[in-house]
Amino acid sequence: MIYFNGTPALKTNRLTLRKMRMDDTRSAFDHWLSDERISDHRVSPALKTGAETKLRLEKIVNAYDSKEVCHWGIELNDGRDLIGEIDLYDFDLTTGNCEVSYSIGYDWWNKGYGTEALKAVVEFAFTHMNVHKLSAAHNTDNPASGRIMEKAGMKQEGVIRHMIRNAKDQYKDCAVYGLLREEYLLQREGDV
């Protein structure tokens, strides 16, 4: 059984994962939502206008009324820049399983922030929400995403051909990753 806690703030060494706010519209647009280098690896297309971004954020912010929504903005502790987002979604109440997805703005790639955010959300999902299994998938031409899944302890389970069609009508093969709570707890014991 999943215990829903909404979207509480999560602190790491360099990041604060927190609820998104309407005054994040500018940063979200400039830092990742308008950038095709990000959207090419996601299903939704890059946004073209501030108005579209406002609508996207309104949807996220209004959804916080439900405790079953886990959608964080990723903020740097140093300087308070909002550099990306990460969410848990597709909760399956029968299995206790869910999915995770994330984006980090291009200017902040390869500095370890994606891994730091994903590890925090993995810990939250297993230790606070009692999630049974966490899954994610990345396009095979986006190995950086697979790398952060590995660094967060997830295991590749296979490749699904033409799993998605992106906004540019390109079919993409996706590598599927998963982590069971029991595996996570064993890994954590090993870290101590």
Ligand SMILES: CC(C)(COP(=O)(O)OP(=O)(O)OC[C@H]1O[C@@H](n2cnc3c(N)ncnc32)[C@H](O)[C@@H]1OP(=O)(O)O)[C@@H](O)C(=O)NCCC(=O)NCCS
């Ligand atoms: C995937 C993403 C979140 C990674 O964020 P990040 O902050 O750059 O991640 P990190 O810095 O923690 O780690 C990146 C890792 O990928 C590796 N990497 C980067 N480019 C790579 C490439 N072309 N091939 C293989 N590994 C690569 C880095 O070397 C690093 O691994 P290391 O620490 O072992 O050296 C970011 O690239 C992103 O937002 N991409 C677009 C959106 C996206 O792909 N979302 C996920 C959809 S499934």
